[in-house]
Amino acid sequence: MTPPIDKGPAGGTPAGPAGHDAIPVAAGPVPIKAIPVRHYGRWISAVIVLAVVGLIGLAFSDAKVNWDVTFDYLDDDLILKGAWNTVKITVLSMLLGLALGTLAAVMRVSRNPVMQTVSWFYIWFFRGTPVYVQLVIWYNLALIFPNFNVGFYEEPMVTFMTPFLAALLGLGINQGAYMAEIIRAGIQSVDEGQTEASHALGMSRAKTMQRVVLPQAMRVIIPPTGNQFIDLLKTSSLVSAVQYSELFFNQGVRSQDSLATAELLFTASIWYLALTTVFSIGQYYLERHYAKGSQRSLPATPFQRVRQLVFSLRRSEVPRS
Amino acid sequence: MKSSQPMVLAESVHKSFGLVEVLKGIDLQVLPQEVFCLVGPSGSGKSTFLRCINHLEKINAGRLWVDGHLVGYRQKGDKLYELKDSEVALQRRDIGMVFQRFNLFPHMTAIGNVMEAPMQVRKESKAVAYERAKRLLDRVGLADKINAYPSQLSGGQQQRVAIARALAMEPKLMLFDEPTSALDPELVGEVLDVMRGLAEDGMTMIVVTHEMGFAREVGDALVFMDGGVVVESGHPRDVLTNPQHDRTKAFLSKVL
Numbered sequence: 001m002t003p004p005i006d007k008g009p010a011g012g013t014p015a016g017p018a019g020h021d022a023i024p025v026a027a028g029p030v031p032i033k034a035i036p037v038r039h040y041g042r043w044i045s046a047v048i049v050l051a052v053v054g055l056i057g058l059a060f061s062d063a064k065v066n067w068d069v070t071f072d073y074l075d076d077d078l079i080l081k082g083a084w085n086t087v088k089i090t091v092l093s094m095l096l097g098l099a100l101g102t103l104a105a106v107m108r109v110s111r112n113p114v115m116q117t118v119s120w121f122y123i124w125f126f127r128g129t130p131v132y133v134q135l136v137i138w139y140n141l142a143l144i145f146p147n148f149n150v151g152f153y154e155e156p157m158v159t160f161m162t163p164f165l166a167a168l169l170g171l172g173i174n175q176g177a178y179m180a181e182i183i184r185a186g187i188q189s190v191d192e193g194q195t196e197a198s199h200a201l202g203m204s205r206a207k208t209m210q211r212v213v214l215p216q217a218m219r220v221i222i223p224p225t226g227n228q229f230i231d232l233l234k235t236s237s238l239v240s241a242v243q244y245s246e247l248f249f250n251q252g253v254r255s256q257d258s259l260a261t262a263e264l265l266f267t268a269s270i271w272y273l274a275l276t277t278v279f280s281i282g283q284y285y286l287e288r289h290y291a292k293g294s295q296r297s298l299p300a301t302p303f304q305r306v307r308q309l310v311f312s313l314r315r316s317e318v319p320r321s
Numbered sequence: 322m323k324s325s326q327p328m329v330l331a332e333s334v335h336k337s338f339g340l341v342e343v344l345k346g347i348d349l350q351v352l353p354q355e356v357f358c359l360v361g362p363s364g365s366g367k368s369t370f371l372r373c374i375n376h377l378e379k380i381n382a383g384r385l386w387v388d389g390h391l392v393g394y395r396q397k398g399d400k401l402y403e404l405k406d407s408e409v410a411l412q413r414r415d416i417g418m419v420f421q422r423f424n425l426f427p428h429m430t431a432i433g434n435v436m437e438a439p440m441q442v443r444k445e446s447k448a449v450a451y452e453r454a455k456r457l458l459d460r461v462g463l464a465d466k467i468n469a470y471p472s473q474l475s476g477g478q479q480q481r482v483a484i485a486r487a488l489a490m491e492p493k494l495m496l497f498d499e500p501t502s503a504l505d506p507e508l509v510g511e512v513l514d515v516m517r518g519l520a521e522d523g524m525t526m527i528v529v530t531h532e533m534g535f536a537r538e539v540g541d542a543l544v545f546m547d548g549g550v551v552v553e554s555g556h557p558r559d560v561l562t563n564p565q566h567d568r569t570k571a572f573l574s575k576v577l
């Protein structure tokens with residue numbers, strides 16, 4: 001019963017209702033030409049930021065850092081070896097952490113009270129004590145257990161617990177406790193109806209977890225996991241405390257040789273930044289992969305975006321010519 | 322030739338959530354190849370009863386049989402033994418369920434949804450599962466959508482995929498929990514059409530629904546539930562056109 005909305009004149013005869021300041025209706029809708037809102041805040045903040053950057057630059061221009069030395073050491077053998085070991089210990093610890101974390105999370109949400117309790121204590125202990133302390137305890141395990149003995153294999157703990165093993169156990173087991181909480185949150189974020197639908201089809205609890213719940217939980221799990229990974233990459237510098245020759249440890253060795261302490265700290269920082277940047281890019285693509293099905297179309301990759309931009313620029317030039 | 326054994330037999334089924342008793346003694350039977358409609362106001366326990374049939378909810382008292390097998394328990398002498406998870410899963414294979422909110426697996430395509438249970442539960446080969454899934458999706462009118470993800474489908478299309486998914490396990494009984502309640506009115510028809518086709522093919526179906534037209538047209542039996550009990554039952558035509566109880570009359574006057 002509402003009158004049909006006047007969609008403008010049909011056939012090109014202006015028929016604006018009387019009394020209106022009729023905007024002349026041309027062939028099509030008139031594009032709006034309005035004065036944009038002025039963003040004074042942006043200009044002021046830009047000036048402040050430039051000033052601060054300038055001051056920092058000024059300070060560093062007079063700083064006692066020999067940048068040539070910093071860059072010279074970037075491809076130093078020992079530094080390269082350290083960077084590689086940092087990547088190695090980070091990736092391996094993360095894998096151990098992921099395995100332990102998934103196990104602990106599944107145990108935590110299981111209906112078995114024994115499993116729930118074990119998982120709770122694991123998370124409670126390893127999240128409740130500093131990773132640095134844990135690393136040193138692993139390294140000094142020989143003080144508590146002089147011999148590593150599992151029945152079929154025996155070795156003095158001092159030789160068994162290498163810096164690498166201490167670093168792996170210390171970082172990995174600690175990481176597992178954090179991952180358990182992240183994965184548990186992911187599992188619990190999946191709609192109850194998914195489990196019910198899977199059970200109604202006759203799928204077992206294990207299959208339901210593996211095929212239905214975990215793949216969907218991934219979307220919630222991956223962003224904080226990427227965060228944990230980046231964090232772990234930097235935390236791995238702590239394993240210099242157990243004599244594992246990763247980036248920070250080797251940087252210290254070179255620093256003592258050359259006495260270029262500040263320069264080498266910057267060398268290490270550049271490497272850490274480069275590594276975290278590379279892994280952040282990897283995280284982006286991983287998140288994109290697991291967004292499958294949750295969005296109607298996947299967001300474009302940066303590469304695709306650049307291509308689209310170039311393409312649209314080229315296209316917009318055409319009608320103007 | 323209908324066998325004399327009922328597909329579903331309920332004797333004094335009780336179910337409580339904490340202190341709230343939702344089912345207060347349900348007795349009914351569903352015959353093979355019957356389309357059995359459960360109607361009633363929300364909170365009357367009809368969905369809960371449906372979920373008891375495939376043991377998504379455990380009953381607190383009474384007995385419930387599907388195709389002659391006790392649901393969720395094994396009886397030896399006068400003792401009841403709880404079934405293991407794997408045994409419950411085995412019982413559920415033969416009972417398809419369609420949910421109000423579809424509950425499709427969003428990370429799988431339409432055909433992936435339909436192939437999942439046959440491949441994971443019955444260990445069917447991919448080729449066999451694919452062929453059947455394609456046939457089923459064709460049957461529900463979605464032959465051109467097999468590679469679409471649920472988020473790319475309308476509600477009606479999603480529900481039809483969900484029906485195909487349930488049918489892929491070749492169930493002998495299908496449970497429908499308000500299958501059209503979450504749909505836009507214009508999409509209800511396409512889902513009811515698929516269900517009508519199933520009924521014509523002789524599928525035993527228990528349908529919780531507010532679609533009285535569907536119940537009257539397709540249903541063989543109808544039960545009106547309220548407050549956790551069966552108030553009235555009979556042939557849908559009789560109950561819907563000539564209700565005997567005041568509660569039924571009051572309810573029908575609002576929904577018809």
